[in-house]
Amino acid sequence: MSVEVRNIVKQFGRFPALHGVSLKVESGELVALLGPSGSGKTTLLRVIAGLEFPDTNEGRVLFYGEDVTDMPVHKRRAGFAFQHYALFRHLDVFENIAFGLRIRPGRTRPREAEIRERVENLLKLIQLESLARRFPSQLSGGQRQRVALARALAIEPKVLLLDEPFGALDAKVRKELRHWLRKLHEEIHVTTLFVTHDQEEALEVADRVAILREGRIEQIGTPEGIYDHPATPFVYDFLGNVNAFAGRVHNGAVEIGETKIAVPETAGKGDTDAIAFVRPHDIHVTRRPDGPATLAARVVLCHTAGPLAHLELERLDNGGRFTVALSKEQLHQLAPKPGERMFVELRNVKIFPEDYSI
């Protein structure tokens, strides 16, 4: 059973937001929609909620097999949390959370005692029992977002939709709430979709991540899956820093300068120019050519940032620059000097034969 969208096409005036996107989220899953601004992730979320509608008849939204495409938002029971909380300023925290329960029509509305019990349970869940009678203007950003989440959960939604929930918060609060959200999800197991442009957040919190770019899904997979096996250079670059090495594929190996690295996937394919992508921490630097470390490069500069160090090097064969990430310890052991010649080994190389520009 799942929450599914099929073939969603959406255009805002001249701006095409979604080009026929399809996605299936299994019951109880936590899926992140990750991508840069304008990639259509918020639009997709809003279409699922019912705050926007697909442009074409082929576009469908299904909640556990039921076609809700034509159903208005207030009937869908999709809990939505906004980036700027959208709390009801004239109601206190308790009433904000109770709102969805109080407006139910007579027959389905719970009794007052039951409403109170449910709201208090939610307050305990979000750890804000003492603030039940405060008003939103008296809360911090992190507290407000927790109230917004509790408010959405109060209606026992079929799916929980979070639009950049931590986007408006400080870095430290973001990290805390990120872990809190993961724990919450493990307790409650509501099918959840959340939108973010922060790849660290997506990789840390989600069961699966969908990367969107310009209105299309580039790749969907588990966090490890898409990080270790990115399908396109865009995904590769979006999920972390990347170094690009120009080289040539020949006989199942890629030649970068004097280095030859075996790349079995390319065996049997003809010779082409290629770009090899390597993560900064997958590069090993030594003074002497040692085994696989054969690419010659010159140190340009090095600097530290907190617990990490970055070393910028320039290839001796074609002048291409790349960055290596080291721990501070490794940097001290190496003690590189600007202008010095080093040899690098490239590990975990990913080849994209076509000429992509990132």
Added chain:
Amino acid sequence: MLRLRQRGVLPGFRLTLGYALLYLSLIVLIPLAATFARASALSPMQFWHDVTTPRVLAAFRLSFGAAFLAALVNLFFGLLVAWVLARYQFWSKRIMDALVDLPFALPTAVAGITLATLYAQNGWIGRWLAPFGIKVAYTQLGVFVALMFIGLPFVVRTVQPVLEDLDLEVEEAAASLGANRWQTFWRVILPTARPALLTGFALAFARGVGEYGSVIFISSNLPGKTEIVPLLIVTKLEQYDYAGATALAVVMLIASFALLLLINLLQWRSSRYYART
């Protein structure tokens, strides 16, 4: 003696404040002081007697009662007009939006004679009501209509900006929680507009209580029935009953000050409520 210390970097403090205070004293404070001085010359007994004769009480009932009702009804229509202007597009919207200020910009005497003529038995509007036995001109109903006319812009212009600034995401949130449009309006939008509505009501009420020009033409001005307090004051002046007129004026002034304070308080609380959090 209070010394005015130079405050701040900019020049002209003493000059501008001094001039402003001088002007204020001459034009406003001294005449007001005269009024209160005059009233205090009356013995409390005399004062009380002057403001509680049946004729005076009837005038108070009419002035305050009609102003209250008119402001109340204007709450409803004013909200309707403000909502429509803030949320919808339609033909003639720009003209209608500008016309809302007409009762505010139009001289009260012009409003007075126009309303009197319109609602008379043979007037453009009066003739439609006559078959139903509804008389507007020369009755208390006429006073009510006139006060509704002049109070309308106060409600609309206070509520309109609040409705225009409503956060659509909050409405979307309510909808996502299961509220239909009416529930969203009643439970979310209306409470948000409540401070502005209260302020608008107070402004319209304050204006209506002291209104003179718009009312005296449409009212028959019969003592004890359709006589408003301002007219009673003028009548007493014409009869050289300065004491009586002053006593009434003082009561009205106290009511005005109280309303002014209330309005300022409401506006201050509103600005806190609507402050971006």
Added chain:
Amino acid sequence: MEPVAASNTARHVRRRSPTAESPFVRWLLIAGALLFLCLFLVVPLLAVFVQAFAKGPGFYFKTLTDPATVSAIKLTFITVGIAVPMNCVFGLAAAWAITKFDFPGKNVLTTLIDLPFSVSPVISGLVYVLVFGAQGWFGPWLIEHDIRIIFAVPGIVLATTFVTFPFVARELIPLMQAQGRADEEAARVLGSGGWQTFWRVTLPNIKWGLLYGVILCNARAMGEFGAVSVVSGHISGGTNALGTNTIPLHVQFLYDSYNQAGAFAVASVLTFLALVTIALKAWIERKETRLKL
């Protein structure tokens, strides 16, 4: 399970934005509001002009050129010519003092400025009668020196000044408050003198608010009825004397003399002025929003 699509475009009829009412409700509300506005605003507006010309254009112009009317117009212009500039200067001074400095009692001052707004116009006139009238504080002294204030032009000017004195200040204070002091302080640091700062820095910033305040002040001054009614002697002017009837009082005079068409003829001039005021307000507001964007 899914219907085969007949066309590629979605069925918008069943799908409504979550923050929009049904078209039926929307049209109902618009119709209701328009009906109310037409009845309450448009009909009276039309009535003024129709009644003004009820006896034909000849009568209309005859009324407007009648010596009594001309005299009333003259008196109104004199009154406005004194009251508005004085209130303008006051407004600028008060706004400057209040917004560019901090001092105790600032709130009291602001509230006092709002006073004439909440006072009945009749009382605004009464207070001057109590000071300058025959039985007022200065009454005997004035009679002795044969100076007439009440029931004469000076009284009318004073009463009008009282009633309209908040307008310019009320426009300027929030405007200058929002603009802050940074511009003026920067000018001072660069060596600008007091008046220079005001002319070159402040005035250009507030020119639209000032214009609007003056327009409102003027409209109210020309149309003031209650306060002037109390201090005036209701004496119609003629070819030789100015009289003590302003235009609104003259309207009342004509109306009470059962000269309805005449009353509306003169009223139509004031109504036209009101329309100009409204139009200018709308224009200035649009200019200001465009400047802000």
